[in-house]
Amino acid sequence: MTSRRSFLRTAAAGLGGMWIAGAAGGAPRFDPRNAARREGRRLGFALVGLGSLSMNQIVPALAKTEHARLAGVVTGTPSKGRRMIEEYGLAPGSVYDYTTMERMRDNADIDVVVVVTPNGLHHRDTLAAARAGKHVLCEKPMANTAAECEEMIAACRRAGVKLAIGYRCQFEPHHLECIRLAREQAFGAVKIVEAGLGFRIGDPSQWRLRKDLAGGGAMMDVGVYALQACRYLTGEEPVRVSAHETKTDPVKFAEVDETITFDLVFPSGVLGSCTTTYNASGANYLRAFAERGSFGMDPAYSYGGLKAWSSAGEIRFDPTDHFAVQMDDFARCVLEGRESKVPGEEGLRDLRIIEAVYESARSGRAVTLG
Ligand code: NAD
Numbered sequence: 001m002t003s004r005r006s007f008l009r010t011a012a013a014g015l016g017g018m019w020i021a022g023a024a025g026g027a028p029r030f031d032p033r034n035a036a037r038r039e040g041r042r043l044g045f046a047l048v049g050l051g052s053l054s055m056n057q058i059v060p061a062l063a064k065t066e067h068a069r070l071a072g073v074v075t076g077t078p079s080k081g082r083r084m085i086e087e088y089g090l091a092p093g094s095v096y097d098y099t100t101m102e103r104m105r106d107n108a109d110i111d112v113v114v115v116v117t118p119n120g121l122h123h124r125d126t127l128a129a130a131r132a133g134k135h136v137l138c139e140k141p142m143a144n145t146a147a148e149c150e151e152m153i154a155a156c157r158r159a160g161v162k163l164a165i166g167y168r169c170q171f172e173p174h175h176l177e178c179i180r181l182a183r184e185q186a187f188g189a190v191k192i193v194e195a196g197l198g199f200r201i202g203d204p205s206q207w208r209l210r211k212d213l214a215g216g217g218a219m220m221d222v223g224v225y226a227l228q229a230c231r232y233l234t235g236e237e238p239v240r241v242s243a244h245e246t247k248t249d250p251v252k253f254a255e256v257d258e259t260i261t262f263d264l265v266f267p268s269g270v271l272g273s274c275t276t277t278y279n280a281s282g283a284n285y286l287r288a289f290a291e292r293g294s295f296g297m298d299p300a301y302s303y304g305g306l307k308a309w310s311s312a313g314e315i316r317f318d319p320t321d322h323f324a325v326q327m328d329d330f331a332r333c334v335l336e337g338r339e340s341k342v343p344g345e346e347g348l349r350d351l352r353i354i355e356a357v358y359e360s361a362r363s364g365r366a367v368t369l370g
Contacts, residue, residue: 043331044071046094046110046134048101048125049117050080053139057303058114059088061323067331072110074101074125101125104132111334114166114327115139118213119220123148130159137330139166141224142347144215146355149348156344164330164340165347167228168322171329174297174308175232177315178288181295182233187311188291190270193233195226195286197301198259198277204252208278217256219357223276224350225301227357229286230264230272231349238264238272238353240368245361248279262357 045068047054062070072094073084081095094107104110113129115122115138123143129136136156142149142165156163169175182190198218207213208221231237243262247253258279264272275283287296293311300306303322308315333340356367 041335042067042069043111043334044069044109045112045114045137045327045331046072046074046096046104048074048113048115048129049121050075050077050084051116054114054116057323058116058327061321061327064321064324065328065331067335068112068327072096072104072107074098074113098125098128101128102132104129104134110134112137112330118207119215120144120207120210120213123152126152126163127155130155130161130163133159133161135162135330135334137164137166137327138344138347140347140350141215141220141354142344142351144212144220146348146351149344149351153344153348162330162334162340163344164333165342165344166326167342167346168326169225169228169301170232170342171325172306172320172322173317174306174315175229175300177317178286178295178297178308179232179235181310182288182290183235185290187293187295189268190233190288190290192289193230193270193272193287194274194289194296195229195272195300196275196283197222197225197285198275198280198283200281201278209252209256211255214256216354216358217253217258218276218278219257219260219262219354221278222301223260223262223274223357224354226274226276226286227262227264227350227353229300230266230274233286233288234266234268234270234272236266236268236270237349238266238369240265240366241353241356241360242366243357243361253278257358257361260357260361262360264353 045062047058050073059070062068070088074096075081076097084090084095085092113134113136115125115136117125119141122138126136126138143152153163214220241262241264243260245257245260247258249258259277262274277283284300285298286300288294295310297306297308304319330340356369360367
């Protein structure tokens, strides 16, 4: 059985160092004229939740960033806090637990809080970070419900802090190249997008299978990548959603969805066809079919080893640390006083569509989106 970690972990990439000439976007480039960079300022990032993603991806990625550094943690496990002090040199005063987190307000060394707790706690932790006056980078999915997303956006706005969602693929060069091919109509107008992500989930006692902590199952956790891909390739918002759900293991998936397919209709007429599952291996793709050709990726959403192609041939980029480019971008947004391209509103849009997917799967009817 594939663990979630091994499924997403960096695969042996072996991709050559060729960058596609003229690739729009590419890895975000920093403007050397920017004053903040001349000052060499690195913003202090504090991680909330020291689980798998924090320790295996985000902590190592912070060391690769230009504009961010590890400056604090929030953990409910004292031994993890001690480890961060001993191994990562954190100041003891920068280790908090969930009840003392708001004291970060008095810690000028922390600029940004990264929320990496289970989905059902993102709302609580984002509100606490906003009350402490810190900018927030919140992991996907943004929250359990669209209503929670709205409260998170309002809280950050009231506190005058920025809020961004951990949509790492929107900073990754292969995805950016696919976005360029779609938006510039390199092969004519895109008519169909197919996207899917799923894996066979292990341990039946984990929080991902609990409705209160996860909000839902495969759809919330990894279906959101397929949904995102359809939205960022087309640059459009779906106007109609229809979905089907099956549950072949009703015991394990008593509280959350196991397998869902969903179709999206976009205003221009593009159709999106998506799959997500917690009970089958191998779905990790993105394909776009345009008037005169096609392009896509498989694997598309892993942390490394991505493979992309178009009708014109293979698309190759140097491997990128998705989390490092994402955090550098957010640090630059804070330093330069500009909005992230993946703000809270982007997470809210996805949650509204996910809620429509669930409603359609439940009712057996297509749901129209406003
Ligand atoms: P994890 O279970 O490995 O870690 C969760 C952390 O939250 C643990 O340190 C745990 O102790 C802590 N926690 C605090 N309160 C908890 C509670 N009541 N129940 C359970 N744990 C609690 O999970 P993870 O894989 O690190 O995922 C964390 C978040 O990151 C999720 O929102 C997930 O969707 C997201 N994520 C994003 C990506 C990505 O590629 N962007 C990848 C993996 C996970």
